[in-house]
Amino acid sequence: MSELLQASVIIGILTSAIRLATPYLYAAIGETFAQSSGVLNLGVDGIMLISAFASFYVVLHTGNIWLGLLAAILVGLLMGLLMSFISVTLKAEQGISGIGLYMFGLGLSSLLFKTMIGTVKTVTGFQAVKIPLLGDIPVVGQIFFNHSLLVYGAFLLVPIAWWVLEKTTWGLKIKSVGQNPAAADSLGVNVDLVRYVSVCLGAILAGIAGASLSISLLNLFQDNLTAGQGFIAVALVYFGGWRPVGILWGAMLFSTVNAFQLWVQVLGVNIPSDVAIMLPYLLTIAALAFTTNRGRQPAALNKPFERGES
Amino acid sequence: MHSEVNDKAAGTRHFDWAGIFVNLLLPLSGMLIALLIGAVMLLILKVNPLEAYAELVKGAFGSVSGITQTLVKATPLLLVGLGICIAFRASVINIGGEGQIIAGAIAATWWPLTFRTWPGWILLPSTLIVGFAAGALWGFIPGILKARLKVNEILSTVMMNAIALQTMNLLIRSVLMDPAGISAGTYLAQSERLPEQVWLARLVPQTLLHAGSLIAVALAVIVYIFLWRTTLGYRIRAVGFNPEAARFSGINVPFNQALALTLAGGFSGIAGAIEVLGVQHRLLEGITGGYGFSGIVAALFGGLHPLGAIPASVLFGALLVGGDSMQRAVQVPKSLIDTILGLVVLFVVGSALWTRRWSARRQMAAMKKGGEQA
Numbered sequence: 066m067s068e069l070l071q072a073s074v075i076i077g078i079l080t081s082a083i084r085l086a087t088p089y090l091y092a093a094i095g096e097t098f099a100q101s102s103g104v105l106n107l108g109v110d111g112i113m114l115i116s117a118f119a120s121f122y123v124v125l126h127t128g129n130i131w132l133g134l135l136a137a138i139l140v141g142l143l144m145g146l147l148m149s150f151i152s153v154t155l156k157a158e159q160g161i162s163g164i165g166l167y168m169f170g171l172g173l174s175s176l177l178f179k180t181m182i183g184t185v186k187t188v189t190g191f192q193a194v195k196i197p198l199l200g201d202i203p204v205v206g207q208i209f210f211n212h213s214l215l216v217y218g219a220f221l222l223v224p225i226a227w228w229v230l231e232k233t234t235w236g237l238k239i240k241s242v243g244q245n246p247a248a249a250d251s252l253g254v255n256v257d258l259v260r261y262v263s264v265c266l267g268a269i270l271a272g273i274a275g276a277s278l279s280i281s282l283l284n285l286f287q288d289n290l291t292a293g294q295g296f297i298a299v300a301l302v303y304f305g306g307w308r309p310v311g312i313l314w315g316a317m318l319f320s321t322v323n324a325f326q327l328w329v330q331v332l333g334v335n336i337p338s339d340v341a342i343m344l345p346y347l348l349t350i351a352a353l354a355f356t357t358n359r360g361r362q363p364a365a366l367n368k369p370f371e372r373g374e375s
Numbered sequence: 376m377h378s379e380v381n382d383k384a385a386g387t388r389h390f391d392w393a394g395i396f397v398n399l400l401l402p403l404s405g406m407l408i409a410l411l412i413g414a415v416m417l418l419i420l421k422v423n424p425l426e427a428y429a430e431l432v433k434g435a436f437g438s439v440s441g442i443t444q445t446l447v448k449a450t451p452l453l454l455v456g457l458g459i460c461i462a463f464r465a466s467v468i469n470i471g472g473e474g475q476i477i478a479g480a481i482a483a484t485w486w487p488l489t490f491r492t493w494p495g496w497i498l499l500p501s502t503l504i505v506g507f508a509a510g511a512l513w514g515f516i517p518g519i520l521k522a523r524l525k526v527n528e529i530l531s532t533v534m535m536n537a538i539a540l541q542t543m544n545l546l547i548r549s550v551l552m553d554p555a556g557i558s559a560g561t562y563l564a565q566s567e568r569l570p571e572q573v574w575l576a577r578l579v580p581q582t583l584l585h586a587g588s589l590i591a592v593a594l595a596v597i598v599y600i601f602l603w604r605t606t607l608g609y610r611i612r613a614v615g616f617n618p619e620a621a622r623f624s625g626i627n628v629p630f631n632q633a634l635a636l637t638l639a640g641g642f643s644g645i646a647g648a649i650e651v652l653g654v655q656h657r658l659l660e661g662i663t664g665g666y667g668f669s670g671i672v673a674a675l676f677g678g679l680h681p682l683g684a685i686p687a688s689v690l691f692g693a694l695l696v697g698g699d700s701m702q703r704a705v706q707v708p709k710s711l712i713d714t715i716l717g718l719v720v721l722f723v724v725g726s727a728l729w730t731r732r733w734s735a736r737r738q739m740a741a742m743k744k745g746g747e748q749a
Contacts, residue, residue, distance in 0.1 A: 169717025
C-alpha cells in the first residue's frame with residue numbers, strides 16, 4: 066500500500082478525481098432540475114449512452130468537437146421530450162418509464178455502434194486547456210486548472226444551477242411544481258410546461274454528461290460505455306439533498322473513490338479489481354442509507370399531476 | 376404512490392373479461408407500434424423489415440428447436456416476472472432482478488459442488504431452495520433498507536446488481552474457478568461443471584427444454600393463489616393499492632413492502648438457479664442473459680398478473696430467440712430487440728392512462744346505474 070502514499074500518486078488520484086466528477090456533475094445536476102419539478106427521470110443512463118454515441122460518431126466523421134457536443138445536446142433534448150411525453154403528458158409511472166428509457170438507450174446505442182462503427186475506435190476530443198497563471202501554481206494548478214473545457218463547465222454548472230434554482234422566477238416555479246403542483250396550478254403556473262422544460266433541461270445535461278465521456282475523458286465509444294454511471298448520478302441527487310452544492314460533494318466523493326480504485330489497478334496493488342470496481346456501488350448504498358437529506362425531497366416527486374385530483 | 380400498479384391491484388374481480396380485453400389490447404398495440412418503429416430502424420439500416428421479421432418468427436416458432444428454445448428463454452422471464460408482479464403490486468419497484476439472478480446462480484453452483492455426493496432427489500430440491508434463499512437475501516437487503524431507513528429501492532436494487540456482478544466475477548476467477556481450467560492452464564472464468572444428478576431433466580430429447588419450465592408454470596399458479604387467496608397476499612396488494620388506507624386498517628406497510636421485495640428476489644434467485652441447473656450446468660459470465668430487465672417487460676405486459684405473465688414470457692422469449700436468428704440471417708445486431716423491449720415498456724406504462732380513465736368511466740357508469748335502480 067505504501068506506493069499509494071507517494072505525493073505524485075496522490076496528485077494523480079486527485080487530478081483524476083476532478084476529471085471523473087465531470088459526468089456525475091452534469092447528469093446529477095440535470096436530474097436535480099427534473100426531480101425538483103417532481104419528475105424522477107431514471108433513464109439518465111440511457112440518455113448518456115445515446116448522446117455519448119451521437120457525439121462520438123459526429124467527431125469521428127467531422128473531427129469537429131463542437132458539432133459533436135451539439136449532437137449530444139440535440140439527442141439529449143429528443144430523449145427528454147420522449148420522457149416528458151410519457152411521464153408528464155401520459156402521466157405514466159415514472160420509475161418504470163425511466164427503466165424503459167434506459168433499456169431503449171442501451172439497446173439503440175449498442176445497435177448504432179455495431180452497425181455504424183463496429184469496432185472500438187478513438188477520436189481526438191476536447192483537449193486539456195491550462196488556465197493562465199492559476200495553472201502554473203505548483204500541485205494546485207495541476208490538480209484543478211489543467212483540464213478540458215467540459216470539465217471546467219461541469220464545475221461552473223454548480224453555482225449556475227444554484228442561482229437558477231434559488232434566485233430566479235423559473236427556479237421558484239420549478240420548485241413549486243415539485244412541492245405542490247395543485248397549488249402552483251391554481252396560481253396560474255403551467256405545471257406540465259414547467260415539468261417539460263425541467264425534464265428536457267435535465268436530459269440535455271445528461272447528454273453533455275455522455276459526451277464528456279466519449280469525446281473528452283475517454284475519447285472512445287464501446288457497448289455500455291457508461292457502465293451505470295447514470296444511475297449513480299440519480300443516487301447523487303438524493304445524496305446531495307436536491308442541492309447543487311451537496312451534489313458537488315457527493316460527486317467528488319465518488320470520483321475520488323473511483324480514481325483511487327483506478328490507480329490501485331494501475332499500480333497493481335494486491336486488491337482484486339472486482340472488489341475495487343465494487344467500491345463505488347457499496348459506497349452509494351451506504352451513502353443512501355446514512356444521509357438524512359430526505360426531508361428536502363420534493364413532496365410531489367414521482368407523482369404525476371392531474372387536475373381535479375386530490 | 377399513484378400508479379397504474381395500484382389501479383390494477385384494485386381489480387378484485389380478477390376474471391373481469393372486459394378488463395382483460397382492455398389490458399390485452401393496449402399492450403398488444405404498444406408492441407405493434409414498437410415493432411413498427413423497429414421496422415423503420417431496419418429500413419434505415421437498409422434491411423428489408425419483412426424479411427427480418429420473417430426470420431424472427433421462423434427462428435422462434437419455425438422448428439422444434441426454435442420452439443423449445445423459446446420456452447427455455449421464457450422460463451427465467453416468467454420466474455423474474457412473478458417476482459416483479461409481487462413487488463410492483465406492493466408499489467415496490469424492483470430493478471434488482473439481475474443481481475438476484477446472480478445471487479441465486481452463485482448459491483445454486485456452490486451448494487451442489489459442496490455436497491456433490493448427495494443423491495439427486497435431495498440435492499436438486501435443496502439447491503433450488505438455496506437459490507431461492509440467496510435471491511431472497513439479495514432482495515431483503517434493499518427491502519430492509521427501504522423499511523428501516525427509507526432508502527429508495529430503485530437505486531439500491533440497481534447498486535445491488537453491480538455488487539452481485541462483481542462478486543460473481545471475483546468468485547469464478549478464484550474459489551469457484553474450474554479446477555480443470557486451472558490444470559489445463561486455460562484459466563477460463565467459469566465454475567466446474569455441476570454433478571449430473573442435480574441437472575434438471577430434459578423434457579424433449581435432443582433439445583434444451585428442461586423441467587424448469589414446468590416448475591416456473593407451477594410457481595405462477597402458486598403466486599396467483601398467494602396474491603389473491605391468502606391474507607398475506609391481500610395485505611401486499613392492499614399496500615400497493617393505497618398505502619394510507621392500508622396503514623389505517625392496521626397493515627404494517629414497510630414490513631409488507633420489504634416482504635414483497637424479498638419474495639421478488641427469491642423468484643429471481645430461482646430463475647438463476649434454474650439457468651445453472653437446466654441450461655448451463657455451471658456458473659459463467661452472462662448467466663443473467665439480461666432477464667432481470669426483460670422479466671420486468673414480461674410482467675408489465677402480462678398486466679402484473681402471474682397467469683398473464685405466462686403468455687407474456689413466451690412472447691418475449693420468442694422475441695429473444697427470434698432476435699438471435701435474425702442476427703444470423705440478416706446481420707442485424709440483436710440489440711434491436713433490446714431497443715424494441717425498451718419501447719414496449721414505454722408504451723405499456725404510457726398507455727396505462729387510458730386504462731385508468733376507462734375503468735374510472737366504467738365505475739361512474741356503474742354508480743349511476745345503481746343510483747337509478749335505488
